[in-house]
Amino acid sequence: xxxxxxxxxxxxxxxxxxxxxxxxxxxxxxxxxxxxxxxxxxxxxxxxxxxxxxxxxxxxxxxxxxxxxxxxxxxxxxxxxxxxxxxxxxxxxxxxxxxxxxxxxxxxxxxxxxxxxxxxxxxxxxxxxxxxxxxxxxxxxxxxxxxxxxxxxxxxxxxxxxxxxxxxxxxxxxxxxxxxxxxxxxxxxxxxxxxxxxxxxxxxxxxxxxxxxxxxxxxxxxxxxxxxxxxxxxxxxxxxxxxxxxxxxxxxxxxxxxxxxxxxxxxxxxxxxxxxxxxxxxxxxxxxxxxxxxxxxxxxxxxxxxxxxxxxxxxxxxxxxxxxxxxxxxxxxxxxxxxxxxxxxxxxxxxxxxx
Amino acid sequence: xxxxxxxxxxxxxxxxxxxxxxxxxxxxxxxxxxxxxxxxxxxxxxxxxxxxxxxxxxxxxxxxxxxxxxxxxxxxxxxxxxxxxxxxxxxxxxxxxxxxxxxxxxxxxxxxxxxxxxxxxxxxxxxxxxxxxxxxxxxxxxxxxxxxxxxxxxxxxxxxxxxxxxxxxxxxxxxxxxxxxxxxxxxxxxxxxxxxxxxxxxxxxxxxxxxxxxxxxxxxxxxxxxxxxxxxxxxxxxxxxxxxxxxxxxxxxxxxxxxxxxxxxxxxxxxxxxxxxxxxxxxxxxxxxxxxxxxxxxxxxxxxxxxxxxxxxxxxxxxxxxxxxxxxxxxxxxxx
Numbered sequence: 109x110x111x112x113x114x115x116x117x118x119x120x121x122x123x124x125x126x127x128x129x130x131x132x133x134x135x136x137x138x139x140x141x142x143x144x145x146x147x148x149x150x151x152x153x154x155x156x157x158x159x160x161x162x163x164x165x166x167x168x169x170x171x172x173x174x175x176x177x178x179x180x181x182x183x184x185x186x187x188x189x190x191x192x193x194x195x196x197x198x199x200x201x202x203x204x205x206x207x208x209x210x211x212x213x214x215x216x217x218x219x220x221x222x223x224x225x226x227x228x229x230x231x232x233x234x235x236x237x238x239x240x241x242x243x244x245x246x247x248x249x250x251x252x253x254x255x256x257x258x259x260x261x262x263x264x265x266x267x268x269x270x271x272x273x274x275x276x277x278x279x280x281x282x283x284x285x286x287x288x289x290x291x292x293x294x295x296x297x298x299x300x301x302x303x304x305x306x307x308x309x310x311x312x313x314x315x316x317x318x319x320x321x322x323x324x325x326x327x328x329x330x331x332x333x334x335x336x337x338x339x340x341x342x343x344x345x346x347x348x349x350x351x352x353x354x355x356x357x358x359x360x361x362x363x364x365x366x367x368x369x370x371x372x373x374x375x376x377x378x379x380x381x382x383x384x385x386x387x388x389x390x391x392x393x394x395x396x397x398x399x400x401x402x403x404x405x406x407x408x409x410x411x412x413x414x415x416x417x418x419x420x421x422x423x424x425x426x427x428x429x430x431x432x433x434x435x436x437x438x439x440x441x442x443x444x445x446x447x448x449x450x451x452x453x454x455x456x457x458x459x460x461x462x463x
Numbered sequence: 464x465x466x467x468x469x470x471x472x473x474x475x476x477x478x479x480x481x482x483x484x485x486x487x488x489x490x491x492x493x494x495x496x497x498x499x500x501x502x503x504x505x506x507x508x509x510x511x512x513x514x515x516x517x518x519x520x521x522x523x524x525x526x527x528x529x530x531x532x533x534x535x536x537x538x539x540x541x542x543x544x545x546x547x548x549x550x551x552x553x554x555x556x557x558x559x560x561x562x563x564x565x566x567x568x569x570x571x572x573x574x575x576x577x578x579x580x581x582x583x584x585x586x587x588x589x590x591x592x593x594x595x596x597x598x599x600x601x602x603x604x605x606x607x608x609x610x611x612x613x614x615x616x617x618x619x620x621x622x623x624x625x626x627x628x629x630x631x632x633x634x635x636x637x638x639x640x641x642x643x644x645x646x647x648x649x650x651x652x653x654x655x656x657x658x659x660x661x662x663x664x665x666x667x668x669x670x671x672x673x674x675x676x677x678x679x680x681x682x683x684x685x686x687x688x689x690x691x692x693x694x695x696x697x698x699x700x701x702x703x704x705x706x707x708x709x710x711x712x713x714x715x716x717x718x719x720x721x722x723x724x725x726x727x728x729x730x731x732x733x734x735x736x737x738x739x740x741x742x743x744x745x746x747x748x749x750x751x752x753x754x755x756x757x758x759x760x761x762x763x764x765x766x767x768x769x770x771x772x773x774x775x776x777x778x779x780x781x782x783x784x785x786x787x788x789x790x791x792x793x794x795x796x797x798x799x
Binding site: 251252255257259302303306307312314315316317318320322326328329330332334337339340347349350351352353354429430 | 620694
């Protein structure tokens, strides 16, 4: 182009696992990226050509977009602080630890007229995106029964297993598939869930949960999550059965490459990716395009809040042992694939309601 | 080898064909057959079915039992199992009964009791139990390779039985739809694998798949099971395979523990291809029906208890009936 727009100025908050895929994605777009983190900022900055900054105040001064990749319980406060300073926000899922906090963030972003993008990256995984397009085009007819599986070695950082901070496997891992279930089959009206956690003799923790969602459409979805033993490689799958056909995919059963080498990479908490074809890059590209062009992204703040709401209903079912009703997405602005969310005229009355 | 007279009662179930083929060629077995129940459209039954396989056929159950068979295989419609099994055990025959053992818990319990009273063996026909893949899974779990079990994910999906043997979709004859047809296989594998009866069940069903068929049964079924040790299971028993698929369906079971994981797909062994009409699926897995009947015949000859037995059939049916109650009420229900 003759006159390139100035590069995006991005502030990464956090330097954990996800930062290692978000940072190169931003850099691939030519963004200037600053990073602030309690630990690890220097190393991350060196690896990806970022500018480490030692305080949040320093970060606010340098950036237009904030990308929050911290532990879950800190998401909402950091997002609200960024929004208060007029920054666009990318926030790792879950958008917040609670539905109330998630709604507060969504309302604040709307009032401030800034973009808010919860990083529901599975919507950008090519198999899921392709299947969703095919289902939307009617290829399998009316959706009847969906299955979503997701598993990996259990994360090792303590906060993941602290339900107050992370929401456990449901809010951290299965929220991906709760979002997928509603993406494919529409709003859920009821959930039933069960979970188990065990610690082996060596002190290693593992957890698993199952969720049944009954959708307003009459469809039913099953989500299955495992934070397993250290040898369990990441994999995920889906199976969408409609009254005219079936679509399925299992990342563990792909045969695009076969490798025999001395030191095969295996296991780990994140799926292996490279920057150019990474769904994390596709996600960041989509968010960046929405910020610069004003076009809607494939996931909205309202979608992020809805996913937290469904996940909290799931936790409630686990705690009570009973099926739990899920409130209907009463306000389209809080539940649909809204195009207005980011660029809406600030609506003061919603601010009051939200706070 | 002890010579056995074996009666095959009814050709209603799909498996009657493979049972008849195996038994008619098994060494030391004198097979006699009869059929009961109403033939469904497009389904070869009765003397004509027997003739097509070269089977000796007698006109009714009384005539078959008058021959004093050592053992009887019941492959009737689900709702007829109790009556036929009770007649067979009253005649002193050991019985292998097609799955599900019955359509109600009361019937299943009565059948188990009747066999006990008569002093004969009762076995439930769960062929997947005899797959080498499942044997390997059980072996590894018992050896502790998976550590403590956390959860199990199971699928048993197939085509809705409509073109032939449509009694499977008539609740009065089958006892229900996709729940009763397919949950029992997974329930049996879990029964053997975990070694404890299920504690509680939740199920949601719907009728979106094949709603065009207009049958009064569920076609989609999502089941959750909890075991007393805390192990959780998620099962999909939907009739979700379209008629265009090149095979009948399949079953998968995946187990995750604190030290290891294992997934089995006992019906995966196949050669794939295409012909002018579409996809080809040529199975080459072992004959599970043969292995299962082999277990039954060996138990009859030696007098030992066959597995899975009648009690297993009753315990696993109880998961289905609990799922049916849960689907009807929306509640989590205890397993009887």
